[in-house]
Amino acid sequence: MALITVNGVVLPTPSDYQVGIQDLSKSERNANGTLIMELIATKRKIELGWSALTQSEMSQILKSVKGGFFTVTYFDPEIGGNKTGTFYAGDRQSPILMFKNGVPTYKDLKFNIIER
Amino acid sequence: MYNTTQKFKDAIYAPTRTVKGRVTFDITDTSVLSDTVTTTVTSEFAVSNKSQLTDKVRANSFNIATLENDRFKLDGSFNFADDTLANNKITGWCSNVLCDSASAFSTSQTLSFVFGSLHSSAGITVTFDTTNSEYATDFDVSAFDGSNNLIYSTSIIGNTDVLKQIYGQFLNYKRIDVVIKKWNVPYRRARVSEVDFGIVKVYTDDNLISLNLVDETDLFTTNIPSPELKFTVDNSDRAFNILNPSGFYKFLQQRQTVVAELGVDVGGSIEYVPLGNYLLWEWRSDEGSLTATLTSRTNLDLMNSYSYSNLVAKSSYSLYQMAVDMFTICGITNYSIDIALQSILTNALVEQASCRDILQMIAIAGCANIFVTRDNKITLKVVPSITATADTITLNEMYNEAQVELQKTTRAVNVTYFTNLTTSAVVTANSSYATGDTLNLENNTLINNSTQANNVASWILNRCNYRAEYTMNWRGNPSHEMFDAISFQNSYSQDMNAYVTRTELNYEGYLSAKTVARGIV
16 A cells, blocks of 8 residues: 555655644634634645655656646545545755766655645 | 524534535526426336426435335335325436346437427536436437437446536537436436536535625515625636636526525534525626636516506405515516415505515515515515514624614604505604604505504504614524524623524635624613
8 A cells, every 4th residue: 555646656655754634714702702613624734755766756756746736645644544635735845965977866855735 | 594403503503613605506598497398208117207307406305215226225214105296296207117237228218308499508417316326327418409400419428426517519409318328326217306408516615715695684674685695616717707618608697596505514414504596697707816706696686677567446456466466477486475465455556666666565565574585485474573582692603792783763654545546645653752753654555545554654663663783793594584583692681682684694614694683672
């Protein structure tokens, strides 16, 4: 079972994987001063990181999350199994660890994907 | 107050709640609705009504048990069919033959619709078995012109939707065929609840940006405001852009149907309350954003388009009958008139006016109020004094304590009555206040004698007692209707009782509301 799949393509297993659970809500205090909450939706924000990547792995990851929204199947800690949703990606940066004989090796690729 | 379950009543005022909005927008050529349509089918089961395929009702009244696999469960989820077909109410169409083990029909089941004239639409929408979430996986849709020549055809393979939109430029057709070849469950009859000759879009939280409903009435019936529903939808696909050749814009028409609902999560499922059926009035794609905003109003506005006059006095003619006649002229069938108006007679003399204005005159002459209920019924009701309240709004539901404004006192009311269009007299009713406004009701020619004029004057004076206008910003409850008597808490004294006279519901993923109510000081 893959940890994370984007648009049907299995990504290299990330070294850093954190699933954040965000309750989107409108909260306000009532006339008695008690907080009341209008729960709109619960969304996932997944922090991803890879400590070392080859050029082909880096390309595969970056291509899979470009262009707006994409479908992600991921391991969800709340249900203890795979879950699928539509996500978009935050900013990506690609630091190079070394560039030897014209071949780059990358380190510490980190970005997050946020559920639509 | 719209009837809801106890679960809904608990959930709507829970400290944490989830509210969902849903708007069903029927982008159908409105001329189709008034055209004659002849429906023929390949086969029809005993408990089936093919005439309901085009009745604009997409849900069956009962889940009727039949001798098909898993369709005769004795767990309370099915109903026995009544021998009288009409007693089964909405059944939709059901084929007489079953599909085979591979879910295929040996003889394809064809629904054919022939119109009296030519029509065009952005597509066709087929609603299958909504009760059990079953559908045709493979089916064809074909359109034919006035000479029965095929002008458009498409095959749907592998469908998984109960409500399926088939997009296409269906232009100038006179006949539509839906040919069902395969079902999603083996050994099943084909079932279709509705075929819409246009695109039926259901907007939920995935594509509904906001929804705003303003519902209003008048304590004195000095005007009869029509509820207005405005909703904004995701237009990132540019379907509502005017220059998009494959969009909906050219198929949008005034009076297309909009059905809005707000629901609350009652423990895993959503219980919806209808906000009414509306008619599309205005639309625009919002400049600089990826949204489109559509405004819709009710049948009450439609009554402005029809006028009426009567210059010959009628006898033994009640205000009730006159209201029925006004609705009939406007083609409105969903109404409710208080039977108290049956005993109030009028000579029905009126000069040329819109049916809406005449309905207002009828209501005032009958000491009644006009509003539209949640199930879209235009209602003339003699509203009784508040004896019991339908709901209580506590400080827990309000963002701020209700603002109270006192209206001026009324000293007297003058009501003019007319024995004919040119002969009139005035009666006066005085209040207990020595100072204050004097109200005049002058042009209602449906009030024809001093007794009725006195009744109207007393009714207006009684209404003037509801001087306290309460305005609340609060969480909102979509089941509240106009003239519901509600009780609301304040920090000074006992709960105050008042009639709801204005509700503004705002939905943007969550619900908030502004309610105006009138009560006795």
